[in-house]
Amino acid sequence: MDRVLVCCEDIFFRVNLEARIREAHLAPVAATRAAEVDALLAPGAAAAPPGEPPSRLRAAVVDLHALSGEAVRLIERLAALQPDLPILAFGSHVERELLASARRAGATALPRSRFVREYPAFMAQIGLGIVPTPGDEPGGGEETPA
Secondary structure, eight states, X not given: OXXXXXXXXXXXXXXXXXXXXXXXXXXXXXXXXXXXXHHHHSTTTTOOXXXXXXXXXXXXXXXXXXXXXXXXXXXXXXXXXXXXXXXXXXXXXXXXXXXXXXXHHTOEEEEHHHHHHHHHHHHHXXXXXOOOOTTOOGGGGOOOXX
């Protein structure tokens, strides 16, 4: 089963994201520490049981406050390893430079409130089968104060 990397330390927000990913028949892979990301990106990490095709990373969703401030470096690394990988990042609307850094690194970076509204459409646009469902946004449509 193809995977979507989810780097988000807010467990309530992450659980909702993961549920939407599962609805699209994809496997969410949560990573909240750099070591978990390293293991996921290691050669052979996509190996599958005998007789099944290897899974591939189809997209990444990155909270810019995850990974102890290393989220932008993760985006750079993902973009270098898999240049066609859709990367969607989100952060506080008041941290414009952080959002800009994520864009320069290769992500589509949005303020969290906009991410909540546009996440399903973005995932559908890249062909992951997640369709917008009014009132069913990750995190319940509320923005966490910065």
